[in-house]
Amino acid sequence: MKTLKILSMLLLVAQLGACAMPQPWVKPYERERLADPILQFSRNSLADKHREHVFEVREGAHGATGVQGGGCGCN
Amino acid sequence: MAPPACKGAVVAATSLWKRLAGLLGSLLAVGGAKAADLPPDETDAMVHVYDGGGVRASGPVLLVRKKLADRVSVSGQYYVDMVSNASIDVVTTASPYKETRNEFTLGADYAYRDSVLTVSGSSSREPDYTANTLNFDVTQEVFGGMTTVAMGFTRGSDKVRKHGDDTFQDTAHHWRYRLGATQILSPRWLMSANFEAVSDEGFLGSPYRVARVFGAAVPERNPRTRTSRAIKFRTIAEVTPGTAVRAEYRYFWDTWAIKAHTAEFGASRYVRQAWLVDGLLRFYSQQHALFYSDNAAAETAYVSRNRQLGTYKGVSLGGKVTYSMGKVQGRYDVKLSGVYERMRYRFSDFTDIRTGALYSYDANLLQLIVSATF
Numbered sequence A: 001m002k003t004l005k006i007l008s009m010l011l012l013v014a015q016l017g018a019c020a021m022p023q024p025w026v027k028p029y030e031r032e033r034l035a036d037p038i039l040q041f042s043r044n045s046l047a048d049k050h051r052e053h054v055f056e057v058r059e060g061a062h063g064a065t066g067v068q069g070g071g072c073g074c075n
Numbered sequence B: 001m002a003p004p005a006c007k008g009a010v011v012a013a014t015s016l017w018k019r020l021a022g023l024l025g026s027l028l029a030v031g032g033a034k035a036a037d038l039p040p041d042e043t044d045a046m047v048h049v050y051d052g053g054g055v056r057a058s059g060p061v062l063l064v065r066k067k068l069a070d071r072v073s074v075s076g077q078y079y080v081d082m083v084s085n086a087s088i089d090v091v092t093t094a095s096p097y098k099e100t101r102n103e104f105t106l107g108a109d110y111a112y113r114d115s116v117l118t119v120s121g122s123s124s125r126e127p128d129y130t131a132n133t134l135n136f137d138v139t140q141e142v143f144g145g146m147t148t149v150a151m152g153f154t155r156g157s158d159k160v161r162k163h164g165d166d167t168f169q170d171t172a173h174h175w176r177y178r179l180g181a182t183q184i185l186s187p188r189w190l191m192s193a194n195f196e197a198v199s200d201e202g203f204l205g206s207p208y209r210v211a212r213v214f215g216a217a218v219p220e221r222n223p224r225t226r227t228s229r230a231i232k233f234r235t236i237a238e239v240t241p242g243t244a245v246r247a248e249y250r251y252f253w254d255t256w257a258i259k260a261h262t263a264e265f266g267a268s269r270y271v272r273q274a275w276l277v278d279g280l281l282r283f284y285s286q287q288h289a290l291f292y293s294d295n296a297a298a299e300t301a302y303v304s305r306n307r308q309l310g311t312y313k314g315v316s317l318g319g320k321v322t323y324s325m326g327k328v329q330g331r332y333d334v335k336l337s338g339v340y341e342r343m344r345y346r347f348s349d350f351t352d353i354r355t356g357a358l359y360s361y362d363a364n365l366l367q368l369i370v371s372a373t374f
Helices: A002-020 A045-054 B013-029 B086-095
Strands: B042-052 B053-066 B072-085 B097-112 B115-126 B129-142 B147-161 B171-185 B189-202 B210-213 B216-217 B227-241 B245-256 B259-271 B277-288 B312-328 B330-350 B357-372
Touching: A045 B042, A045 B053, A045 B330, A045 B357, B072 B115, B147 B189
Parallel strands: none
Antiparallel strands: B042 B053, B042 B357, B053 B072, B072 B097, B097 B115, B115 B129, B129 B147, B147 B171, B171 B189, B189 B227, B210 B216, B227 B245, B245 B259, B259 B277, B277 B312, B312 B330, B330 B357
16 A cells, blocks of 8 residues: 555656656856855855854754854863 | 646556656756866964853864865864853852863865765864764755755764863763755745754763752753754845845754744845945744753752753844955955854843842854955
């Protein structure tokens, strides 16, 4: 039963793929502005990593920041 | 006109596999001619100061990054935290102290077609705490370069010791798994989603901190395992030429029953050509851990008065100014940046035992950065 469900799902995905596979709608030559510093999520890894460290050692939440963690310095 | 395949209700098995392969192929292969970009060669130096709640942490950071051939970029980073600690925990139960934390990080990025593989390792040392981490990350551009998928793994091993007690020694281990995607929505609009699962095992508290049970001070007792999840959504867009706005939200939850919301809003604007000004506003709100208590009224297996595990709200207001000096000596693109952020934390269930009032504190964060890319 489970196999049948999975196969049905795959079939549906394949059908959708054949029907309407979206094409990239922003062409490479239109992406010039996206390289501008004001459109970067992180402009300076050094400063962002330090800021995340400041919050991580003072708040209970952590993770999913998009910035790699380092050592502790937690206590 | 719809392809003939859409009209048929029954599809042969061979056709199904062909289509699945075609779907995957179109996702991976479109735009495959362009190689993923490696970070530029750069040298960054930063001085940082955090001052708040009786804690002052400051020091220099240095980062050097250099490409080797076209496909590999290596980096090294040295980070210093000179900490002077007279926080409320310390002044109410121990003596203020000073110590230095040094952290070294080495990393390498390898670009192959639309993928970048990153490996890095760091070692952080302070007198009573040693932490070593190893990171693996992969990014892959798909869908004609409009989508970037990222996944990564971190393994951390810590050694915990205690000043004045040579018999105390313990360990902590950390596993972090992350997955994310960034999507180009328009020529001036991006969005990303990131998920991270973290598992911690070992000594997850402080050997110095005490809890209160029936008003008496006892060593805190934390569980030796913790598993957390965090999901974050970000978006950034240029709203008028030279002006961008961004927003992000993170939800965090863990097996200690902590739930936390983080929201941040920011704006960036060019002022003349050489100046870039940023402003940000950040909100943080957290619900306490199951075993957190300001003054426990029952004996339980686990008890902590670590205010980081309590219920509180935080607000930050910050700004950044960047000045581009342009090409120096015709070769180095030099930028000078200054960042200032003011933070305020207000606790709902942590009291200052000297006054009996609910605790709150303000903090200042300052970063001065010189960055040269070439």
